[in-house]
Amino acid sequence: MKILLIEDEASLRESIISYFTGEGNICEAAVDFNSALEKISIYNYDCILLDLSLPGGDGMEILRSLKKMNKKEGVLIISARQALDDKIDGLNLGADDYLIKPFHLSELKARVAAIVRRKSYNGSNTIVFNEISIDTLAMSVSIKPELARLPGILTLTKKEYDLLVYFIANQGKVISKNALAEHLWGDEIDLADHFDFIYTHIKNLRKKLVEAGCPDYIRSMYGVGYKFENQ
Numbered sequence: 001m002k003i004l005l006i007e008d009e010a011s012l013r014e015s016i017i018s019y020f021t022g023e024g025n026i027c028e029a030a031v032d033f034n035s036a037l038e039k040i041s042i043y044n045y046d047c048i049l050l051d052l053s054l055p056g057g058d059g060m061e062i063l064r065s066l067k068k069m070n071k072k073e074g075v076l077i078i079s080a081r082q083a084l085d086d087k088i089d090g091l092n093l094g095a096d097d098y099l100i101k102p103f104h105l106s107e108l109k110a111r112v113a114a115i116v117r118r119k120s121y122n123g124s125n126t127i128v129f130n131e132i133s134i135d136t137l138a139m140s141v142s143i144k145p146e147l148a149r150l151p152g153i154l155t156l157t158k159k160e161y162d163l164l165v166y167f168i169a170n171q172g173k174v175i176s177k178n179a180l181a182e183h184l185w186g187d188e189i190d191l192a193d194h195f196d197f198i199y200t201h202i203k204n205l206r207k208k209l210v211e212a213g214c215p216d217y218i219r220s221m222y223g224v225g226y227k228f229e230n231q
Helices: 010-022 033-042 059-068 084-092 105-120 158-169 177-185 187-191 196-211
Strands: 002-006 026-030 047-050 074-079 097-100 126-129 132-135 140-143 152-154 174-176 218-221 225-228
Touching: 002 010, 002 033, 010 026, 010 105, 026 033, 026 177, 033 059, 047 059, 047 105, 059 074, 059 084, 074 084, 074 105, 084 097, 097 105, 126 158, 132 158, 158 177, 158 196, 158 225, 174 177, 177 187, 177 196, 177 225, 196 218
Parallel strands: 002 026, 002 047, 047 074, 074 097
Antiparallel strands: 126 132, 132 140, 140 152, 174 225, 218 225
């Protein structure tokens, strides 16, 4: 998952970032209202963790901006505000969940996973695309025996796994090389001089899928990026 944490409290911010990155996620951070607005206007995320009391503005305005931009990210409000009106306002403005501080990081993780599961995978922990079945809890990929030449568990690297999940979640859409790089390596990838490393991961993923008996689902869109689509 690629997560944006909008939080000005340094100790909490570092704890959350450490926890989610330790779980293999990309976790970017914004520490105030303006930097948060800049990030949501430029980048896409699987889930945004939003504090309401921010230097420079109110987190509710971030929700309004997301709606104006027609962004589809899941949003989980993390706030010390306990008033019922704040919860109702946040949810009515488009937040998917509301978690009051202090909270256990394991609960935060479970709520984030529930939001992403609901938004991207129809509420299931298992993603199925033709003969490909992905267990998102075990982070394992298997190939159905009746449809593949080499059925069984597919051994993928972490980047290849993330790439496959991202492709299937965005199947049928043209995905730019820049969007792929940002999703897999985070926003700092903007500083990279080239995206040659993406070609290697896509080449290896494509080879493993085809060798397992899958059709070549990955289409190269010349000068644009890639599309993952049914044959």
